[in-house]
Amino acid sequence: METGSPREAGAAGTAEGTEGTAGAGPVWTGLPPGLLRMRRLLLSVWLGLVALAAGLLPGLLAGPPWAAFALLPLALWAWGWVMLGRNWRSWRYAERADDLLISRGVLWREETVVPYGRMQLVEVTSGPVERHFGLASVQLHTAAAATDATIPGLDPAEAERLRDRLTELGEARSAGL
Amino acid sequence: MTAPGVEDGIRTERAVAERRLHPVTPFRRAWAPVAVLAGWAMHDPNQAQEQLTKLTTAWLLTGLAVLVPAAALYGFLSWWFTHFSVTDSELRIRTGLLFRRTAHIRLERIQAIDVTRPLLARVAGVAKLRIDVVGADKKDELAFLGEGEARALRAELLARAAGFAPETAHEVGEAPAHELLRLPARDLAVSLVLTGATWGSLVAALVVPPVLWLATHSVWTVLATGLPLLGAAGASSVGRFVAEYDWTVAESPDGLRIDHGLLDRAHETVPPGRVQTVRIVEPLLWRRRGWVRVELDVAGSSNSVLVPVAPRAAAESVIARVLPGVAVPRSAERPPRRAWRCLPVWWRGHGIAVTDTVFAARHGLLRRSLSLVPHAKVQSVRLTQGPWERLWRLANVHVDTGANRTVTARLRDAGEAARLLHAQAERSRTGRRAAPPDRWMT
Numbered sequence: 001m002e003t004g005s006p007r008e009a010g011a012a013g014t015a016e017g018t019e020g021t022a023g024a025g026p027v028w029t030g031l032p033p034g035l036l037r038m039r040r041l042l043l044s045v046w047l048g049l050v051a052l053a054a055g056l057l058p059g060l061l062a063g064p065p066w067a068a069f070a071l072l073p074l075a076l077w078a079w080g081w082v083m084l085g086r087n088w089r090s091w092r093y094a095e096r097a098d099d100l101l102i103s104r105g106v107l108w109r110e111e112t113v114v115p116y117g118r119m120q121l122v123e124v125t126s127g128p129v130e131r132h133f134g135l136a137s138v139q140l141h142t143a144a145a146a147t148d149a150t151i152p153g154l155d156p157a158e159a160e161r162l163r164d165r166l167t168e169l170g171e172a173r174s175a176g177l
Numbered sequence: 178m179t180a181p182g183v184e185d186g187i188r189t190e191r192a193v194a195e196r197r198l199h200p201v202t203p204f205r206r207a208w209a210p211v212a213v214l215a216g217w218a219m220h221d222p223n224q225a226q227e228q229l230t231k232l233t234t235a236w237l238l239t240g241l242a243v244l245v246p247a248a249a250l251y252g253f254l255s256w257w258f259t260h261f262s263v264t265d266s267e268l269r270i271r272t273g274l275l276f277r278r279t280a281h282i283r284l285e286r287i288q289a290i291d292v293t294r295p296l297l298a299r300v301a302g303v304a305k306l307r308i309d310v311v312g313a314d315k316k317d318e319l320a321f322l323g324e325g326e327a328r329a330l331r332a333e334l335l336a337r338a339a340g341f342a343p344e345t346a347h348e349v350g351e352a353p354a355h356e357l358l359r360l361p362a363r364d365l366a367v368s369l370v371l372t373g374a375t376w377g378s379l380v381a382a383l384v385v386p387p388v389l390w391l392a393t394h395s396v397w398t399v400l401a402t403g404l405p406l407l408g409a410a411g412a413s414s415v416g417r418f419v420a421e422y423d424w425t426v427a428e429s430p431d432g433l434r435i436d437h438g439l440l441d442r443a444h445e446t447v448p449p450g451r452v453q454t455v456r457i458v459e460p461l462l463w464r465r466r467g468w469v470r471v472e473l474d475v476a477g478s479s480n481s482v483l484v485p486v487a488p489r490a491a492a493e494s495v496i497a498r499v500l501p502g503v504a505v506p507r508s509a510e511r512p513p514r515r516a517w518r519c520l521p522v523w524w525r526g527h528g529i530a531v532t533d534t535v536f537a538a539r540h541g542l543l544r545r546s547l548s549l550v551p552h553a554k555v556q557s558v559r560l561t562q563g564p565w566e567r568l569w570r571l572a573n574v575h576v577d578t579g580a581n582r583t584v585t586a587r588l589r590d591a592g593e594a595a596r597l598l599h600a601q602a603e604r605s606r607t608g609r610r611a612a613p614p615d616r617w618m619t
Contacts, residue, residue, distance in 0.1 A: 099602050109567070111560040111595075113602035117609065118556045143311065143476065144556035144577035173606075 026094035026101055035153025036088040038133040040081060047077040093151050098173070100140065100166065102149055112149050117173035118142045122166045124159045138162050195260040195271075199303045199321045202259075203252030261319060263333060268308065270317060280317050284338040285615040286310050288451045289478045292327050292444040299442065306330060309478040311579070335431045335446060340616030352429040357495050358487060360424040364468075368486035371462040375414045382410040421485040428498050430618070435483070443480075449617045451475050452499050453554045453580035455483065457492065459545040471496065474580035500551055506530035509539040509547070512588040515569050519588055529586040529597075534608070536576055536601060538586045548584040550576055552601075552608030560598045562591065574598055 055070030086106045094101040103111045119140055126136040136159035140149040154162065251274075259272040268282045289309040298304060303321035310317070322330065332351040369375050386403035393399070422439035432448035456472040463469065469492045471484040483499065484492055493505045509528030516524040526542035536555065539547045555576050562572040572594035574586045589597065 098606050107564045109560075109562045111598060112557060113559070113598060114557045115602055115606045117606060142556040142577070143579035144583070145581050146559075146575070146577040146583045147557040148559075149557065 026096050028092040028094045028101075028103075031088060031091045031151075031153050032135075032155050032158075033088075034133050034135050034155070036084060038129065038135060038153070039084045039088070042129070043077065043080050043084060047073045047080065051077070088153075091152070095162075095165070100149070102151060110148075112147070114140055114142060114147060114149050115173070116166065116169040119166060119170040122163045122170070124156075124163050126156065126159075136160075138166075140166065195262045198256060198259055198261075198319060199323050199326070200256070201301050201303055202256045202321050203249065205252070205320065263330070263337070265337065268334060270319070282308055282310055282317065284334060285340075287334070287338050287448060288475050289445055289447045289480075290331050290334060291446075291478075291480070292331055294324070294442045294444075296440045303327075308334070309475065311477045331446065335448065338448065338616065339431065339618035341618060352431040354427040354429040354434050356425060356427045357498060358424075358426045358484060358491055360421070360485060360487065362422060364486055365418060365421055365424070367466075368463065368468060368470075369414055369418055371466075372413075372460060373462065375410075375417075378406070378410040378413045382406040417485075421482070424485050426484060426495055432617075433499055435480070445478075445480055447473075447475055447478070449501075450612055450615075453550070453578040454582050454584060455496055455500060455549045457496075457505065457547045457549075459547075461543045473499065474578070474582050476580045478580075496549070500535070500549065503534045503549065503551065504532065505547070505549070506532055506535070506537045509537065512571070513590050516571060516588040518569055519566055519571055524588055527587050529589070531597075531601075531604075536584065536586075536604075538576075538584050540585075540587070548582075550578055550584050551612075552604040553612040554578050555601065555605035555608070558598055558601045558605065560594055562594075567591070574601070576601060 051070045051073035054073055055067045058069050059067030083106075087104075090106045090109075091104045093103070098117075099113050099115045101111065101113055103109070120143055121141040123139040123141065124136050125139065130136065130153075134156060135153045136156045137150055137152040138154060138159050139151075141147065142149075151159075151162070254274050255272070258274050259270070261268065261270045263269075266284055268284060270280045270282070272278050272280075287308055287310060291307040291309065292304050293307065294304045298321055301321075302324050304324050304327040305318055305320040306322055306327045307318040319327075319330075328351065335352070382403070385406055386399045389402055390399050419439045420441070421437055423437060425434075425436040427434040427436070432446055432451070435443075435445040435447070437443055452473050453476055454474045456474075458470045458472060459468075460470070463486070467489050468486050469484075469489050470482070470486055471492050472481050473483040474481060484495055487495070496505055497503060509530045511528045512524055516527075520527075523542055526540055526545065528539040530537045530539075535549045535551050537547055537549045539545065556579055557577045559575040559577070560572055561575065566572060566588070570591045571588045572591045574589060574594050574597050576584045576586075578584070586594075586597070
């Protein structure tokens with residue numbers, strides 16, 4: 001029920017914030033659609049291979065009716081397709097005056113608040129697959145290892161802007177341990 | 178000394194006097210070859226015996242004649258190549274025979290300084306000095322120094338870290354300490370008798386080996402399980418008594434002083450403003466006597482006990498000195514009644530209390546534990562909610578601190594948790610303003 005609002009907010013799909021409901025609340029920004037595209041493509045490729053193997057092997061060895069095993073990965077694929085969409089829509093972040101908010105998760109919801117002054121290190125990472133899709137993730141580290149503040153699948157330019165802005169704000173408000 | 182305004186990088190190296198460790202240091206590793214042999218013999222007893230019978234006296238002597246000088250040479254060289262020096266802002270340790278390693282430890286980043294004197298080191302009149310910094314490893318300890326030298330060095334490091342002018346840091350000397358609490362040996366013994374873990378390990382050590390003997394009739398199996406069990410039983414009863422004997426907590430301008438130990442004496446100094454969390458633990462059997470145990474977390478420090486056992490009032494007065502301006506909350510607010518659906522029975526043990534200075538979370542029904550986090554030490558705040566919790570409109574709030582400890586307020590009302598999340602982040606930001614600076618004397 002409470003996940004309703006981010007779903008609609010993120011559904012517009014652009015990188016810029018699309019919310020402006022109450023005015024007093026934080027301005028949330030959803031993730032760009034690139035991450036969803038990448039994850040769905042990876043899901044399709046892997047489950048496609050599994051479906052092929054599950055259909056061909058029993059089909060050839062034990063007879064054509066056994067090829068129905070391929071339906072299992074296909075069902076998984078359909079379910080995963082929907083789940084990835086929901087998960088992608090649930091991710092959002094907001095830069096406020098003094099802290100960064102990250103909210104994510106559909107069933108297991110998690111919302112993280114990191115005051116800028118506590119940031120020790122801001123990291124921008126991008127793996128080979130992510131680079132191919134033009135994505136980068138921003139990770140924030142504080143002195144507490146439990147702080148799990150990662151924003152995946154950002155546009156590289158946006159990731160760099162965020163990194164520079166966070167570093168700047170962190171320096172201005174630095175508080176350390 | 179150079180002018181105080183000059184930057185570290187510009188200062189010439191000759192201004193820094195390098196020192197070596199105490200000359201007994203090479204002997205600390207003298208037992209290493211013996212330990213290796215003993216380990217091999219323990220690991221594979223049958224073959225060891227076989228090999229030993231084959232060895233003649235001549236072989237043994239030649240072996241010793243090679244091993245002992247080699248170990249001695251290694252010990253001597255590693256001592257010879259280890260230097261340390263104290264500059265205005267850093268402690269520098271240069272070490273390594275083949276792989277050189279230089280550690281520069283910034284003094285204002287010191288979280289705690291420990292001076293430990295193991296039994297043999299006490300006999301030799303030396304001590305080990307260890308500096309806790311966030312992210313440092315165990316190699317950054319100075320072992321061994323002369324006892325007086327270790328004390329002087331600790332005082333100097335603390336004086337420099339506190340921000341005294343470099344010229345006077347030498348003369349400042351040890352800050353006067355004022356004793357807050359001294360643990361009587363009788364109380365410690367009674368508290369250990371009243372601890373469930375002591376009895377559990379003792380019973381296990383007495384019951385398991387005979388049962389195994391009846392079941393297997395194998396000496397090796399019984400020894401292999403019985404010895405570790407006996408060791409654990411000894412560590413949790415006698416070992417704890419010996420380690421926590423004569424526990425003294427004192428306060429000085431340099432921070433908190435913790436002294437303890439019967440055979441191995443340890444001395445820890447925690448400068449002001451370094452304590453990240455404090456926990457008050459109240460085991461079931463201690464409740465009638467009104468005793469509590471106080472634990473603390475300092476980033477990068479291995480010691481986590483502040484007071485092994487003390488009456489609640491005494492413990493709270495110590496906490497008031499450790500976390501200035503903090504009063505231990507009297508009562509904690511329980512989760513809403515519907516929380517039993519997520520956590521039957523035990524939901525009653527949970528509770529939180531938020532004051533102007535601390536965030537406190539309680540948990541446990543039999544063994545109660547109350548964790549306190551000063552707002553200034555909160556690194557990040559998280560809210561989590563699973564599907565079952567969402568059904569009952571409950572959520573958890575996690576408060577992360579720099580000592581890698583997370584304090585969790587479980588099963589709060591969802592609306593309250595959301596408000597708490599933002600209020601706590603706000604308090605974390607503003608709480609820092611009132612906190613003392615890293616160089617506490619400036």
